[in-house]
Amino acid sequence: MSARLASGVGNTLGELLIGIAPRTDQLLLKAVDDAGKNKVEALEVTANAVDFQLRTFYTIGKELVVPLVAVPCVGALCLITAEIVEGIARDAPPGVWDGFNGVVRWLSEVINSYALAIAGGMVAAIAVLLFMLPRWTGQWRVRAEGLPAFSLYRDYNAAVVLSSMAMMIRAGKTLRESLEEMRGPAAPWLRWHLTRVIRSIEDNPTDYKAAFARGLMPPSVRARLNSLLDSSKSFGDALVVVGSTELKSLERRVEISARSVNWAITGSLVSLAVVLSLGTMTIASALSREAEPSRIMQRAQQRA
Template identity: 35%
Template sequence: MMRRHASRRAWIWLFRFQRAEFYRDLADMFRRNEAMISFFEGEIRISGRTRQRARAAALRGMLATYQLGGHAGQLSHLLDGVVPRGDAMMLTGVDRADDKAAALSALAVAVEKQSAMRAVVLAHSVLPLLMLPLCYVLISVLSDVILTIDRSTPIYVKEELWRGTNGWARDVAQASEAYGPFLMALFVGVIAAALASLPRWRGPLRLVVEGWPVYGLYRDFQSGMLFTAMAMLLSNGGTLRGSLEDIAQRSSLWMRWHLSRVLRALDENPTSTLEAFGRGILSPYMLARATTLQRTAANFSDVLVELGTREGDRVLEGVRRAALAANVALVGLLLLLCTFMGLATLTVPGKFSSLMEPATLMELKQSHEADALRRPR
């Protein structure tokens, strides 16, 4: 039984990547005025013949829910547990819509836009994940070169050899040798803690870091998801406040906190909608775009619908820029450290060779001995 349940959950998870196509099939069902039970039974048979096991598992779950009765006619109820929680509020909008076929088609487009945003984020996450172990190995090798030179350098030459940036390179090499695994684990831990804090951390300090690469990327991604959900709810008869409250109920702690700030601002000044949304949930770019759209919009709900539908490419481009900034920041930091250590492995041997010239070596030795005699015993 447990194995069967785990297998079903795995197929449901795979189905979620195909759900935009399923929403379009549902839209066609409503256009043809086909009975829902007939649709489920027919699609299950087709899925069996075409070996679409993920789709078949999802359809069986929906059919079982439909046959239980209750709220069976509500798509949000039928698809509960089958599609991600992020779709739940948009499906509520579909349930409220008079033209369910058009609403489902819009939902399919919204899901595809969200998938595109996720793909952008994942694509820009691959390079830092690959670079981290490679940079760690490279820095370890370069550090070994520098420390080998340090161990073979006479004591009276070391002070001259390790001046300036060469000394910084030796400090990095010594830290790498002594604490390399710990620093690597610390770096990974900091990244993991930052990622874990994204949907949870709230408060005034969070507003300070919202523009930082990783946090800015998360804000822009979540704002894009918010726009698509708001567009679905508002275009199907929802009110601005009601839509915000509905989304907040099923959002992360971070999104709920931001939406509560928006709602409080609307309570204080119901006419300053743009200012309410400009309190941190929108990037400066998207805030500027919303300001532009508001000049010709009848109300701010129209602006949100525009951002969540026809402005989807601009929202995606904003997420892409934020992802690129985060990528450049993380990869650039790693490359900067590797480049610095690589240059040090060129400058240190050159400086070492010049200092080991007989005349220079003798001069340094005499200076060292003279300094030793002058030191109080």
């Protein structure tokens, strides 16, 4: 950076940090360059916005580490338990497999027969999901925003948009200019949402509530914005308040969404492992009953 400054390669902060700062942060740096005499304040706000984004990203990573570790371990436990159950099934009498034990046996047979296909399907589903998150748009996507992974992606992007808009508005940009600045380098999903907000403002320049109620912002953020409108001079001022002073609550919202994804991924496998483990205990109990002399005599009479 100092070499670029000394050689005169860059004349602005954004130009000096090209290739150093992430592409998404270039918008914030450009807003600092456009802040005029308020560059120091704009730079401080930018630092807070970037710090918030890093903390949020760390929160998501921390919550998603658990499934990365737990899924292989729990999956291996399910496979071992399924093999034990199927081994018992080769010699156990038919009376053992009534009711719940029969379900456990069926699950074990499915796991042993299709373990590789199930694992491959899970990997493919995760890959498709990661591909779709920044790209899938449309009304069906809006309806899917309540699902754990999609709500996490929405909440994270909403937090980033709010912190970035707060910074750019405080640096002197208008609400419309801030939206236009963010729309250019945004991923297809975010660009689609920002375009919807801009078009809504174009159709009805005074109805900001409707513009920001079209799916980009989670309900809690929309409610907070609406409550702040009564005490703010403009909607832009309300956005600045939410994006600047409500960062902790936004961060908490992202953490809750990340935790929901965590439990959604690990909860299904843990539930399966619990069912199989309980099954081994009920199967052992059924084997003990079938080994009683009265049951042995009853089976002998039935065969006779």
